[in-house]
Amino acid sequence: xxxxxxxxxxxxxIDTYSRMVDQTLFPDEFKYxxxxxxxxxxxxxxxxxxxxxxxxxxxxxxxxxxxxQELGKKNLARDEFVKELLEKADYMATSRxxxxxxxxxxxxxxxxxxxxxxxxSELISELKQNGIKLENEDIEINKKIGDxxxxxxxxxxxxxxxxxxxALATVGYGTALGVVRxxxxxxxTIQVFADETRPRxxxxxxxxxxxxxxxxxxxxxTDGMCSYFMKKGMIDMVVVGAxxxxxxxxxxxxxxxxTVAIAAKYHNIPFYIAAPISTIDIxxxxxxxxxxxxxxxxxxxxxNGKTICAKGVNIINPGFDVTPNELITGIITEKGILxxxxxxxxxxxxxxx
Ligand code: MRU
Numbered sequence: 521x522x523x524x525x526x527x528x529x530x531x532x533x534i535d536t537y538s539r540m541v542d543q544t545l546f547p548d549e550f551k552y553x554x555x556x557x558x559x560x561x562x563x564x565x566x567x568x569x570x571x572x573x574x575x576x577x578x579x580x581x582x583x584x585x586x587x588x589q590e591l592g593k594k595n596l597a598r599d600e601f602v603k604e605l606l607e608k609a610d611y612m613a614t615s616r617x618x619x620x621x622x623x624x625x626x627x628x629x630x631x632x633x634x635x636x637x638x639x640x641s642e643l644i645s646e647l648k649q650n651g652i653k654l655e656n657e658d659i660e661i662n663k664k665i666g667d668x669x670x671x672x673x674x675x676x677x678x679x680x681x682x683x684x685x686x687a688l689a690t691v692g693y694g695t696a697l698g699v700v701r702x703x704x705x706x707x708x709t710i711q712v713f714a715d716e717t718r719p720r721x722x723x724x725x726x727x728x729x730x731x732x733x734x735x736x737x738x739x740x741x742t743d744g745m746c747s748y749f750m751k752k753g754m755i756d757m758v759v760v761g762a763x764x765x766x767x768x769x770x771x772x773x774x775x776x777x778x779t780v781a782i783a784a785k786y787h788n789i790p791f792y793i794a795a796p797i798s799t800i801d802i803x804x805x806x807x808x809x810x811x812x813x814x815x816x817x818x819x820x821x822x823x824n825g826k827t828i829c830a831k832g833v834n835i836i837n838p839g840f841d842v843t844p845n846e847l848i849t850g851i852i853t854e855k856g857i858l859x860x861x862x863x864x865x866x867x868x869x870x871x872x873x
Pocket of ligand 1: 571574619682683684686689695696722760762774775839
């Protein structure tokens with residue numbers, strides 16, 4: 521691997537297709553894959569070739585463009601084109617259930633489809649332009665999140681993170697790891713402890729990869745170790761990403777995040793969420809309403825293709841959990857750091873959007 525991870529674009533629209541880094545191959549291989557049809561994009565999101573809430577949002581937006589291109593070749597009347605494209609967009613939004621950025625970005629494309637008065641070819645190019653705009657904005661937003669977040673990182677801090685909320689979970693730079701990057705640029709004495717993040721090991725496979733590529737000192741620990749290191753006084757703060765934040769601040773993130781938040785509260789360690797405003801789902805009141813993805817059982821029963829348990833044992837594999845708002849010190853967004861009472865601070869942000 522020759523490129524620094526922070527410089528790459530995880531997903532990018534190129535002329536008529538979407539190019540993305542295949543995240544299933546980490547850490548062994550760094551390979552781009554070209555997605556040329558809507559169904560391929562649906563499968564890439566579902567099978568986590570692209571993953572991480574902001575990245576799958578952009579993937580969804582690109583997916584709508586791919587469907588538009590396909591329907592554009594069918595010689596449909598404009599009304600029929602619009603009807604079929606809106607149905608395809610709704611289908612795209614079902615490729616994964618928890619990260620709301622997917623529904624948010626597809627909705628942005630649907631607004632264009634519904635409001636545009638242009639002919640089909642022009643409408644397709646408007647959707648493309650919007651996809652590219654969302655892509656570029658993602659990096660700008662993450663840099664703002666990074667700058668706000670860096671202000672609350674103590675000098676010499678050891679930051680614990682869970683899963684991967686980095687450049688590879690976004691178009692670039694990252695949310696939680698954006699905070700790490702901005703803090704490291706100001707103070708190169710900080711370091712990161714990365715949870716392995718079973719079952720898919722995004723912490724081990726992806727976070728350690730992108731941080732070490734950027735020269736940021738990183739220690740990998742397994743998920744059960746976090747409270748041990750907190751008790752020893754070795755963790756100064758926790759920063760994680762988010763897949764969906766309810767209107768009261770309850771936050772869904774990768775399974776295991778809730779455990780880290782409880783341990784942080786017990787040890788009096790600040791616990792921050794870093795996420796763009798697009799991750800806030802103002803339509804749901806509390807975390808109870810966030811749909812939690814149930815993933816394939818072989819993610820739990822196997823590691824690297826090898827069985828690790830007794831045949832026939834019962835398996836449950838929720839992909840996410842919800843951290844209640846009272847465990848969250850602050851939500852770092854591109855508009856600043858939201859503080860409790862989250863119901864109020866989130867409502868205030870949305871009033872001024
Ligand atoms: O299942 P994944 O890998 O898509 O889950 C990713 C996470 O839970 C991330 O922490 C979250 O999406 C924030 S990414 C900036």
